[in-house]
Amino acid sequence: MSTLLKRATADIAVDDCPRWLEQIRARLGQGARVVTLFGRPEASDVLVTAILQSATGVLELSRTRVTRERGYHTLTRDFPALHCFERELHEQHGVRIADHPWLKPVRFESAQRGTMKEYPFYQIDGKEVHEVAVGPIHASVIEPGSFRFMCLGEVVHHLEIHLGYQHRGVETLLLKRDAKALTPLVETIAGDTSMGHAWCYAAAVESLANVEVSEEIDAARGVGLELERIAMHLSGLAGLATDIGFLQGSATYGRLRTTAINTSMRLCGSRFGRGWIRPGASRAVMDAELAQVVRSNLGLLMKDIAIINDCFLQAATVQHRFRGVGCVTSVQARDLGLVGMAARASGVSIDQRTFGEGVFRTFPMQPVVEDSGDCWARAVIRIHEIDRSLEWIGKVLDRHGTFASTLQPVGNLNGNQFVVSLCEGFRGEVVHCLETDASGKLVHYKVQDPSLRNWFGLALAVRENEISDFPICNKSFDLSYCGNDL
Amino acid sequence: MLKSLRVRVSQGSQYIPELRSFVPAGFRGLPLISEGACLSGCTACQTVCPTKAISLDPIRIDLGRCVFCGECAPACPEKKIEYTSQVRMGSATLEGLMVTEGQKSLSPVATSAALKKMFGRSLKMRQVSAGGCNGCEAELNAVANVNFDLQRYGIEWVASPRHADALVLTGPLTRNMADAVELAWDAMPEPRFIVAVGACTISGGLYEESSALDRTFLSRFSPTLYVPGCPPHPLTFVAAILDLLGIQRGDAEISK
Known part of the structure; x- marks a missing residue:
């Protein structure tokens, strides 16, 4: 089950703004980290909610009310991790964020739609300076986004990332439909994280309806989530291998991904785990015969992944291309709020599975942490996480030999409730915040894909690197465009 | 070198020899509607459908809208709807995407003699995602992997629209991508055609009601081929494109 916090809205104190700011500053200073911060219009004002998390995983909720014109004085200057939230708050609700260093729209939504071409990028002057513009359409079969490199010779001085091309209006649509029937839409928020987003949503809805799902449902969801992680990590490794011309890695990691996603398909009908999770339900079906197929697939993955890993990691060319390239230091990662x-x-150990209840309590998951912060670390971490997930699924299947499609009825959502739900997708924490009115109808749905926070990590990673290393840096983060653009 | 050989041995032969007859086990593909009257006044399947893909009297499923969530099958009190693992669902027309009562399969995409002549031995495709969630994009990438290996037919992805014969669109066409889609199309030399992939592109799908879209491109230029799914299985795309181009060669022939 995901990390979760629910409160009756009446119990959420609406602090006056200076006090609220002071509190957040104090908690961040004491080592808490920000999970999310967002606004919701209320009459002519905007209610701003902040969710922090302590080092032990406890979620902390605070709220204030601001007027759009007055807004508040930015926290980003002291706590850069907040930059994207304040930019979004300004973009979505027109809240003035005084002294914010960079109020660039996160995704050019609403009034900004269609103005992406006019946006003035950063510029630097100098004799050796040149700019390289890439996108929004890239060379391969991939989502659109635009990158503007400011280079000194071949070296990248700064990269400005320009996103929003994928904006589909997800958050608006989520409020237009039956709150209990949103899964198909939620599964496409970031289609490669269908399981992560669906679980996050289902856990939130179940909490609002006071439903506690059975151990079996929880276990089945865990298996689906970890299969998604394995598949996407293999896809990332195949992409990394392709980008350095290591074709054997590309072919082999690629076909192993096929085995992983086909395993999901055997259980739920979709290679992306779609249809697996519904509020109150797991629809994965695995009888004894299919359990044999799943176990044999997992065995094949373990065996063959070890063989290609041995070849890939030992190759001088792989080491040479990844080590020391695209470094993000621990301090930078923490400051920027990477997840x-x-x-x-x-070297920043954040993994919601380590705080998790339910199946992640029964079968604990140790986080994999690397220190070097370079492309090598982001490749190796995938390899170790795949191993750990395979082992973890094996343990779950030892306990749960079969899965049946199970549905626990989910009644009406309770009124005047707020819930935040976190689930560790393959890129990082997926965050969904839902709030109901007195009748139990959703009045607000805030979606956050980990990509929103990690894009700026890529911008930092490429600084002082050769521009020709951008593709491997980009692939090493493997971020979602639509997850950011919503 | 030895490590590399070990990988080679473990890799074996991964390609699917006969792409068009391969059935992916467990895939929730083509829905079939059995014959027999619906309960009077029953709208259960229509009510649970998130994309208005089902029309009643007579009951029909529009694959251009269907996201294959499977909600309708258990909702039907008469158990009239059943999902099969059939992947062949592409069509050259929107009408061809309609599944009607009693139908057992969709007719294959009609071969275009003109396209066969021009592109039957070599087709270059440029993919543009305009709001795709990376589901369709990932599956389109997969058609070029070692399993599906569409390159065996001379069908390939290219980086530049200038080199492309087909524009393969995914996503519901967002407002913020409207200019870029237009630009890519304008950059493509004639002869050229459009392939619409996934429920989002074909009908707007789950995003149809969104105000963040601009689908005018598709009202000016009609796709030549529709590939339904959410996302479509790679084989749905493969079968549709091979049928459209009238590529009949089996694998044995290619290796000669």
Whole structure:
């Protein structure tokens, strides 16, 4: 089960703004980290909610009310991890964020739609300076986004990332439909993280309806989530191998991914785990015969992944291309609020599974942490996480030999409740915040893909690197465009 | 070298020899509707459908809208709807995407003599995602992997629209991508055609009601081929494109 916090809205104190800011500063200073911060319009004002997390995983919720014109004085200057949240707050609700260093729209939504071409990028002057613009359409079969490199010769001085091309209006649509029937839409928020987003959503809805799912449902979801992680990590490794011309890695990691996603398909009908999770339900079906197929697939993955890992990691060309390239230091990762795999590759151990209840309590998951923060670390971490997930699924299947499609009825959502739900997807923490009105209808749905926070990590990683190393840096983060653009 | 050989041995032969007859086990593909009257006034399947893919009297499923969530099958009190693992669902027309009562399969995509002549031995495709969630994009990438290996037919992805014969669109066409889609299309030399992949592109899918879209491109230029799914299985794409181009060669022939 995901990390979760629920409160009756009446119990959430709305602090006056100076006090709220002071509190956040104090908690961040004491080592808490920000999970999310967002606004919701209320009459002519905006309610701003902040969620922090302590080092032991406890979620802390605080709220204030601001007027759009007055807003508040930025926290980003002292706590850069907040930069994307304050930019979004300004973009979505027009809240003035005084003294914010860079109020660039996160995704050019609403009034900003269609103005992406006019946006003035950063510019630097100098004799050796030149700019390289890439995108929004890239050379391969991949989502769109635009990158502007400011280079001194071949060396990247700064990269400005320009996103929003994928903006589909997810958050608006989530409020237009039956709150209990949103899974198909949620599964496409970031289609490669269907399981992560679906679980996050289902756990939130179940909490709002006071439903506690059975151990079996929880276990089945865990297996689905870890299969998704294995598949996407293999896909990332195949991409990394392709980008350095290590074709054997590309072919072999690629076909092993096929085995992983086909295993998901055997259980739920979709190679992306779609249809597996519903509020109150796991629809994965695994009888004894299919359990044999799943076990044999997992065995094949373990065996063959070890063989290609041995070849890949020992190759001089791989080491040479990845080591020391695209470094993000621990301090940078912490300051910027990187999450998930990218943070762990820079020595920052954040993994919601380690705080998790349910199946992640019964079968604990140790986080994998690397220190070097370079492309090598982001490749190696995938390899270790795959191993750990395979082992973890094996343990779960030892306990749960079969899965049946199970549905626990989910009644009406309770009124005047707020819930935040976190789930560790393959890139990092997926965060969904839902709030109901007195009748139990959703009044707000905030979605956050880990990519929102990690994109700036890529911008830092490429600084002082050769521009020709951008593809491997980009692939090593493997971020979602639509997850950012929503 | 030895490590590399070990990988080579473990890799074995991964390609699917006969792409068009391969059935992916467990895939939730083509829905079939059995014959027999619906309960009077029953709208259960229509109510649970998230994309208005089902019309009643007579009951039909529009694959251009269907996201294959499978909700309708258990909702039907008469158990009239059943999902099969059939992947052949592409069509050259929107009408061809309609599944009607009693139908056992969809007719294959009609071969275009003109396209066969021009592209039957070599087709270069440029993929543009305009709001795709990386589901369709990942599956389109997969058609070029070692399992599906569409290159065996001379069908390949290219980096530049200038080199492309087909524009393969995914996503519901966002407002913020409208200019870029137009630009890519304008950069493609004639002869050229459009392939619409996934429910999002074909109908707007789950995003149809969003105000963040601009689908005018598709009202000016009609796709030549529709490939339904959410996302489509790579084989749905493969079968549709091979049928459209009238590529009949089996694998044995290619290796000669």
